Amino acid sequence: MSAAPAAAFPCKTVLASTIAKPFVQEVKDGVTSLGRSPKLVGFLANTDPAARMYADWTAKTSTDLGFTYELRQVDKDDLEESIIAANDDDDVDGIMVYFPVFGGGQDQYLQQVVSPEKDVEGLSHIYIQNMYHNTRFLDKAETQKSILPCTPLAMVKILEYLGVYNTLIPYGNRLYGKTVTIVNRSEIVGRPLAALLANDGATVYSVDITGTQKFTRGQGLKFKRHQVADVDIPLSEAVSHSDVVVTGVPSPSYKFPVEYLKDGAVCINFSSEKNFDPNVKEHASLYVPSIGKVTISMLLRNLLRLIENKKQREIK
Amino acid sequence: MSAAPAAAFPCKTVLASTIAKPFVQEVKDGVTSLGRSPKLVGFLANTDPAARMYADWTAKTSTDLGFTYELRQVDKDDLEESIIAANDDDDVDGIMVYFPVFGGGQDQYLQQVVSPEKDVEGLSHIYIQNMYHNTRFLDKAETQKSILPCTPLAMVKILEYLGVYNTLIPYGNRLYGKTVTIVNRSEIVGRPLAALLANDGATVYSVDITGTQKFTRGQGLKFKRHQVADVDIPLSEAVSHSDVVVTGVPSPSYKFPVEYLKDGAVCINFSSEKNFDPNVKEHASLYVPSIGKVTISMLLRNLLRLIENKKQREIK
The missing domain is CATH 3.40.50.10860 (Leucine Dehydrogenase, chain A, domain 1)
Structure with missing residues (x-):
């Protein structure tokens, strides 16, 4: 537990519905203009x-x-x-x-x-591979945008909202200097998310039951992508360096060990289970207990993009 | 153990190198003519x-x-x-x-x-999906053949060699009446193999640690493919009905319970470990202890087919 009394710097809980608002409006406007x-x-x-x-x-x-x-x-x-x-x-x-x-x-x-x-979730191999390689378009003429997997994309939008992305730094490097721990390395969310954040400059510890991997932005000259290495450090150490902790363990019995958090960390849970106990607020500065509403708005945003991509293909 | 003395009907061990011979020759000739x-x-x-x-x-x-x-x-x-x-x-x-x-x-x-x-193993999504749906060609003009995953394909060739496929029955139904148990339901071998054999008319029990599924040929009018159902029968019962038992458990400690085999069963192991103890011969009529050499010849056959497909695309 922190030495400072918890009440001195109360943790702010941020709801997904609040973060989703501008995207909901964007999507609504998109449907209207369609x-x-x-x-x-x-x-x-x-x-x-x-x-x-x-x-x-x-x-x-x-x-x-x-x-x-x-x-x-x-x-x-x-x-x-x-x-x-x-x-x-x-x-x-x-x-x-x-x-x-x-x-x-x-x-x-x-x-x-x-x-x-028609893949609104952005889970087709081509989309995931493009994301890993930081490839933004499907065609050489750059008329059709590649779709991003909606949960990792939602997480990026949440981190932007929370000010973890620093907008003073040039685009593409706005997480430079930030360390993130992600407890989940599924093919659907955890691994793509680690790659996305590393591509934006973060150091990411990706944790699952098989061990910990460290994602960093690679030299990236040729492939414009992150580098991955197995690392042998305990969770407590990874977390003690982390500005952000993201959890996604689909089990009601799993609880993240909040005593490892550094004071002022940003904590986000994307599991449908509550991976953080309420005492997360004794350490965190910002806490997002669930992200579903942001994810759904990203999914609908992806749908509008698929329709736009189709138009672009038909123009050709 | 069988009531009959084991020596009365000795089990024949068939080596992959023997089965591979005609395919090795076919591939050799293919390279020469290329x-x-x-x-x-x-x-x-x-x-x-x-x-x-x-x-x-x-x-x-x-x-x-x-x-x-x-x-x-x-x-x-x-x-x-x-x-x-x-x-x-x-x-x-x-x-x-x-x-x-x-x-x-x-x-x-x-x-x-x-x-x-360039996928000689036939593991690309499009090839696997085509195999599940019994779709033999990549194009509507039927000039480019779809590639079959090489281990399941090797297994079909082995079953043909062993006489399990009945050539008196019309093509596409030559396993009709046969029951097969497959201990492995990986995405690379077990599940595609179960589908392939069901598409050819067999009843297939596909077994893994999560349970047993039964693959049969469906009505197939629209999708030309097998049907799958979860079944709640013990391994002993599935095996007691099985003309063929195929194992692929990648563990040195796993041994198939040969006491369940019906007398005269055909036993084939595709694991790199020996899933059958030598006493399999007390029950089996034919035993193939490993299949790697057939698999490699299928892989090279697939490579020649990929080159042929490329030619066909260039003709267009």
Whole structure:
């Protein structure tokens, strides 16, 4: 525990709904200027209450913002065929799948069944590979923007809002000098997020049960991308250097050891479980208990970008 | 143990080198008629002795058959860039990666970094998806053949050699009436293999630590593909119905419980470990202790097919 009394510098809790506001407005305006209601189809093939809640939120938010949302509940063994049918359906602008379905590699396979042209979550291989390599466009003429995975993208927007990105530093280096610990190295969020933040100049400790990796911005002359190395330092040490701690452990029993935090750290949880106990506020300066509402606005922003990309392809 | 004395019907051990012979010849002839030595690059980024042995075998076999083989040993953190460089190098005809590298989802990501145009292992998403859907060609004009994942393909060739495929039955249904248990449901071998065999008419029990799934040929009118269902039957029961048992458990301590085998079963192990104890011969009629040499010949066959596909694209 800190030597200073906790009450002296109270931690501020920042809600995702507050951070999401400008993006919600941007998306709303985007739909208005598009002049039609884009259709998003969500596939639910599990009985996970967290997925169901996320589906309900997506439905409510997208409908509120002028989109048409359709939830398709399918048996998991029919999911692949259902995705392919939606890929081929001109009435569908965007597709998302509420994972986990089978878990593991089979879910990673299913993600790739979603056509990149309709992938609002930004999980298609081409988008992830572009993100790792800091490649912003799909074409050489730079008319079609690559889609960023929506949860990592939401995290970047949150860090910008919280002032962790320093806007006095030139774009592309605005996390220079910052250290971040991320407890999660999934292919969907943790690893892409570590790469994104390293690409922006941060030193990132990426932690999972197999160990810790350190992501830094590499020389980047040729590939414009981060470097990764296994490191053998305890969590307590990584966290003691960290200006930001991000958690995403999908387990109700996991609690981040807040006693490792340096005073004034920024703490953000993207798990559907509460990875921080309330005493996180004794150490943190800013605390974001969940990020779902920002993620959904990024997802709808991606949908508008997919429609724009399609227009650009048709112009050619 | 069987009631009949083991010696009465001795089990025949069939070596992969015997089964591979016609394919080795086919590949050799292919290189001769091509008139140049295709270049295969293998990436080794781990210290796994099984991967190293497989690399040495690939080197020897491919060189013997007229290919140029180059092993590139790279640090695992440089693997992605090295693959991309080989993708872009016109001198390289085929690329393979000796997995595992990081394990799990990150390896699945890396597989997708290999260009489908050079993917001799047939692990690109488009090839796997085509295989699941029994789609044989990449283009509508049916000039470019889809590549099959080389280990599952090797297994089909082995089952053909062993007479499990019945050539009196029309093509596409030659496993009709056969039951197969596969102990492995990895995304690289077990699950694609189960789908392949089900597409050919077999009933397949696909077993891993999470449970058992039953693959059967579906109605297939629209999607031409198998159906999958979770089933709640013990391994002993699945195996007691099985004409063929295929194992692929990458652990030296795992031994298949041969007492479950029905007398006369065909047993095939594709793990680099010996999943069957020698007493498998008390029950099996045919036993294939390893399949690597068939797999390598399929890999080189795939390489020739990739070169043919490239020609077809250039004709257009």
